[in-house]
Amino acid sequence: MQVYQAPLRDMRFVLHELHADDGHGDLPAFEEFTPDLLDAVLEEAAKVAQDILLPINRSGDEEGCTLENGVVRTPEGFKAAYEQFRQGGWCALASDPEWGGQGLPESVNKLVEEMICAANVSFSLYPGLTHGATTAIEGYASDELKRAYLPKMVEGSWSGTMCLTEAHCGTDLGLLRTRAVPQEDGSYKITGSKIFISAGEHDLTENIIHLVLARMPDAPKGVKGISLFLVPKYLPKADGAVGPANGVSVAAIEHKMGLKASATCQLNFDDSIGWLVGTAHKGMEAMFTMMNTERVSVGVQGLGLGEAAYQAAVWYAKDRIQGRSLSGVKRPDLAADPIIVHPDVRRMLLTARVYNEGCRALGGWVSRALDAQKHSPDPEVRQRAGDLVALLTPVVKALFTDLGYDSANHAVQVYGGHGFIRESGVEQYVRDARIAMIYEGTNGIQALDLVGRKLGAHMGRYLRPFFHPISNFIEANGAAEGPLQPMVQGLQQAFGALQLSTGTIAQKGMKDPEEAGAAATDYLRLMGLVGMAYCFAKSVRIAGEKLAAGDADADFYKAKIATAAFFFDRILPQATVCFLAIKSGKKSMMALEEAAF
The missing domain is CATH 2.40.110.20 (Butyryl-CoA Dehydrogenase, subunit A; domain 2)
Known part of the structure; x- marks a missing residue:
């Protein structure tokens, strides 16, 4: 069943709490956008996603688009939904006020994009591509073209x-x-x-x-x-x-x-x-301005679909009864226990949950850097933010879409046979998620971009805004106690593997480009895991401080710590696998003769 409630509490955590110390905030351009105002925007966006876009998601998939006499018709309900969307000002959310936009931060816009993609990813492409096109026009077109086209594109009538x-x-x-x-x-x-x-x-x-x-x-x-x-x-x-x-x-x-x-x-x-x-x-050069904007947005597509699939799987796991808990009956009032009591079902649900929360946290870091890159009055901050965006854009695009697809597959598995049937609605998430790993540059191309262009650029300068905060966090929290202690240790080990892998690729890749190519996909996954681990560790530190202070939202922070613990226990060990694969080199990958395939 397709169910969706925007994860507003976690979004507010990412927006207001998690990255407050990243050096990308307090931008004069956004002084008028108070936290309360931004929260109100998110709440209204959630209503649009849940009440307007979600109801036409499955019907749109069933009907599809049609071509008649050279004209394409979108499915029933899409035209009316788009008009509501446009009139509500959602097309213009993050666009420049000079052309009729509202000028909100990208850190908010990307959260809104996540909601739209979770509710109806097909719909999201229509306004999403327009936003990317306006970015390229604004950056490179003549003033005459800007005046002629941007106002109508920003408002969404074109x-x-x-x-x-x-x-x-x-x-x-x-x-x-x-x-x-x-x-x-x-x-x-x-x-x-x-x-x-x-x-x-x-x-x-x-x-x-x-x-x-x-x-x-x-x-x-x-x-x-x-x-x-x-x-x-x-x-x-x-x-x-x-x-x-x-x-x-x-x-x-x-x-x-x-x-x-x-x-x-x-x-x-x-x-x-x-x-x-x-x-x-x-x-x-101009087209890549649009493509890089779209690559981050495609990553958000993966996150949105992963969240929708996770919520559908949780709903089913709480509703479906089958078997009894291995530790004893949990629901004696029912003929069987809900399947959420079973360890393997929880493994799949928690895997999707940590993928979503980890991607949302990492994406929040990048989107704040997008804002600082464009709007900070300090040239050093703009450069540092731009370097982080350049480094992590391929990671966001590839990692988020890989994990979103995995989450959709987990949802089908939780549903069992019912998940394979169209009426359940979850198999649509698998089909919709698959293309995000391909378009805007396949995920293999993203990995090649990371190791081939980003690592060596400016003598490794792009790595600094990523490596330095992680290194500083590990050093500052080395004596941490409680649940944070093993997480800092896990982060330190994974970060060490990333540093060693970076050196290995730099050394081997200079002599043989195929060595860098053979390592690329594993290296991108390793960097993404380390970035997520850093965000989870920061989350746990913040949660511990909030709980110690007696914060009223204790349940949220306790859940944040429990979710992070699963990530460090069950997901982060993949970093070791990536490191060993990178270390093995290209030999076995390139040894088989072409004719033998």
């Missing part, structure tokens, strides 16, 4: 996409063939085909603004010859109203494993009029 992939090229964008021919008036005629375009065509907005990668006639070969263009579905009139069609058509919509209520399109551009965004032949 939406946005990014058009990268072609049938013959995905990750290797240097192979793309879409052409951009310059015109005398400064515009370009765009011709080519793109596939896998999320929200590429739909009936939710008046216009759709495509950001398209294409190659000019004089462009150098490879990725250094790619430019970015803004191509509207309909050309705007002088007064800003929607004008004539612009040669953008839908060849097909994809029939997918999941995300059935999100229109994934094959688009054709036939002499479509577009305008250059940024500098000629430098389109990848």
Whole structure:
């Protein structure tokens, strides 16, 4: 059964308590947003997720999108829900007030995104991609283009996409063939085909603004010859109203494993009029502004689905009776005990719970850094925050989506045979979660980005804002007592494994790039585990202080300590496995001859 209540108490903990000492807070740009105001925003977002988006999630999956005469129709209820969403100002939550946005912190926006994704991840893609597109336009487009497009995109009456992939090229964008021919008036005629375009065509907005990668006639070969263009579905009139069609058509919509209520399109551009965004032949720089924004958001998709799946599994485990507890009857009033009494069911539920809480905590750290990177008046803080974002963006994208998929699988297992049946609603979470490990750069590509680009950048500078706080925490809490003591020791051991692994990859990778490639996925998981362990240890320290002070919310803090204990006992030992795999090198991975596969 699809049930969802936004985890507002844990969200408030992450937002207000957990990272208060990270050096990324107290930003003048957000002085007007008091804790009470931000809490009110979260509470209203929870109502939208629970009351508007959740009820159309499963029906949207059953109905899917349809293509009729070149027009894509979203499932019943989506258009009305989007209009409520837009009129409520949710499209503009974190956008710049200059263009009509509300200017809220990304640390709040990402929590709202989590709720939307948990309730209805297909719906989330429509406003989510638009927010990413506005980021790229704001950062690189001309003032004229900004004035013409950003206000309507920010308010949500126009939406946005990014058009990268072609049938013959995905990750290797240097192979793309879409052409951009310059015109005398400064515009370009765009011709080519793109596939896998999320929200590429739909009936939710008046216009759709495509950001398209294409190659000019004089462009150098490879990725250094790619430019970015803004191509509207309909050309705007002088007064800003929607004008004539612009040669953008839908060849097909994809029939997918999941995300059935999100229109994934094959688009054709036939002499479509577009305008250059940024500098000629430098389109990848502008596009990656959008992609990096989307990669963090895709990680949040994994977290949202993991939370929804966990809540569905808890509901079922408390309701379903089967067998008796191994330690004796727990519910003599029933024919059998609820399955939540069984150790293996608790193992699956707690695994999903710690994945969700750990990802939410780590994501909160990164989203605060996103705010500081953009808004801090101190250039040193901006650089440090930017370095942390650069380092952890691939971790957030890959780790959160891996764990969200695992949590969805655990939910199906808790349901047993009923989980395999569509009517339960939990198998949808597995199908919806699977794509997040693939799009916006597969998780293997994220791992290669981490070890190939981030570790060695600026002589290892990106590592410092991650390594230094963890090292300082271990040193400051080495004499801790109570439940925190073994956790600090566990963190220290895992952190040591991460440091040794970093040195191993640096040493071997310089001599042989395949060694770094062979270690990449295990290294990303190791870094993510250490980051989560750090957040859990901080949580336990805070919880201990609150309980000692007699805080009225004692049950929350006790649960936080118990959840962290499971993480350190049952999940963090995976760090040792990652370390040993990294240490083993590439030999056995590359030894088998291709013909033997």
